[in-house]
Amino acid sequence: MRKHYLAVIKFPMYVSLSLIILLAIFFGMALGNYHRLGLSPMETIVFTLLFIVLTVLISSWILILMSTHQKIKPKGLRLYCTWMLFNVYFYLAKWLSKVFLQQKTTIMESFLNFNNEIVLSNFQDMHSKNILLLLPHCLQKSECKIRITNDIIECKECGACDVAKVKGIMNKYNVHAAVASGGSLARKLILDSKPDVIVAVACHRDLTEGVRDSWRYPVYAVLNERPNGPCFETTVSTSTIEFAIKKFV
Ligand code: SF4
Numbered sequence: 001m002r003k004h005y006l007a008v009i010k011f012p013m014y015v016s017l018s019l020i021i022l023l024a025i026f027f028g029m030a031l032g033n034y035h036r037l038g039l040s041p042m043e044t045i046v047f048t049l050l051f052i053v054l055t056v057l058i059s060s061w062i063l064i065l066m067s068t069h070q071k072i073k074p075k076g077l078r079l080y081c082t083w084m085l086f087n088v089y090f091y092l093a094k095w096l097s098k099v100f101l102q103q104k105t106t107i108m109e110s111f112l113n114f115n116n117e118i119v120l121s122n123f124q125d126m127h128s129k130n131i132l133l134l135l136p137h138c139l140q141k142s143e144c145k146i147r148i149t150n151d152i153i154e155c156k157e158c159g160a161c162d163v164a165k166v167k168g169i170m171n172k173y174n175v176h177a178a179v180a181s182g183g184s185l186a187r188k189l190i191l192d193s194k195p196d197v198i199v200a201v202a203c204h205r206d207l208t209e210g211v212r213d214s215w216r217y218p219v220y221a222v223l224n225e226r227p228n229g230p231c232f233e234t235t236v237s238t239s240t241i242e243f244a245i246k247k248f249v
Contacts, residue, residue, distance in 0.1 A: 008117060010067060014093035015099075019058055021096075026050055027063035049098065058085050067119040071124055079216065085115070086212045108204040110219040115211060119218045120247055123197065127246050132195035133170060133177040134186055134210075134242065136202045136224060138231045139163055140179070152177050165238040173245050175199075183213065190214055199244045201236050220244045 014079065030047045033039055039047065061070070064081050069214040072078045090111060135152065141161040146154050157164040170177040176193060180186035183206075190198065198219045200210055207221045222241055223235040 002172040008110060008113040011093050012101075014043045014096040015061060015089045016106065018092040018096045019054075019061060021060070023054060026054055035154060036159070057088070061089060062116070068121055070113070071122050077084045079120060082118075082215050085118075086215050089214070101173065108208045109223065111208055112204075112211065112223070116220050116244075119197070119220050122247055126248075128196035130193065130196045131173075131175040131245060131248050132190065132193050132198045133166070133175050133245070134189065134198060134200040134202075135163070135166060135177060135179050135236075136231075136234065137179050138234045139201065139224065139236060140233075141168070142233055148179050149181070152179060162235050162238060166236070166241065169238060169242050169245065173242075173249050175245060175249070178191065180229060183209065186210055187213065190217060197248050199248075201241065203230065203234075220248075 005059065026047075030039075030051075033043060033047075060081065061084075063077075064085055067078075067081060072081060085186045093107055097104075139161060140148055140163050144158075144160065146156060148154050152170065153168050154162055154165045154215050155166060155167050166177060169175075176195075178189050180189055186200075195217065198214065198217055198220060200207060200219050201224050202210060203224060203226065207223065209216075209223055211219045220243065223237060224236045226232075228234070
């Protein structure tokens with residue numbers, strides 16, 4: 001539980017810290033200039049604009065933090081917050097994590113966990129029939145003779161890989177599960193089925209890219225495990241997948 005909490009908290013901590021740093025730089029520069037020579041009309045305009053940008057950044061961030069517990073009801077505002085999260089705050093946290101020499105995967109994992117909290121919060125009291133479960137092709141046993149593309153219905157459930165367990169979940173909750181062998185196929189599957197919510201399984205990098213790429217859709221991210229190295233016979237916690245689906249159905 002504590003580990004999960006720390007994994008979630010790192011991303012918002014970095015974003016908050018980077019905003020504090022930007023604010024300190026702004027006031028340092030503005031007050032420094034003011035005390036030295038006073039502000040010229042041009043400097044006054046520049047500092048006013050910077051102040052407005054910082055105010056927007058900070059207030060949007062507070063709204064996003066609140067959205068981890070409270071659903072943002074207006075759809076436009078929800079999309080705005082998602083866009084800001086994926087295109088502004090993500091880079092702020094990434095920048096600060098580089099300064100602190102953190103591993104890329106650490107901040108990606110925290111970002112995904114943070115986004116999951118928002119997705120769950122937005123789905124409070126909602127029920128969906130159109131859930132898309134996206135899986136990576138590396139989940140399948142490499143020696144499996146069955147070609148599982150798009151739909152995992154072909155799986156014979158021999159139990160040699162986690163696809164069998166996922167198929168069980170798919171049947172139990174009547175959700176559509178598909179294998180995406182790349183970003184383009186994942187995009188096509190999403191566009192074809194237009195799901196209310198996506199539960200996506202992949203590695204840190206693919207999930208981060210995928211979640212940001214499909215920013216208009218709520219994506220609950222489940223990281224796969226790689227006991228045999230990257231992209232080869234990976235595994236996944238099926239209880240995490242089931243936990244997510246139960247929240248949405
Ligand atoms: S569980 Fe399904 S996908 Fe995995 S090896 Fe067996 S038949 Fe193939």
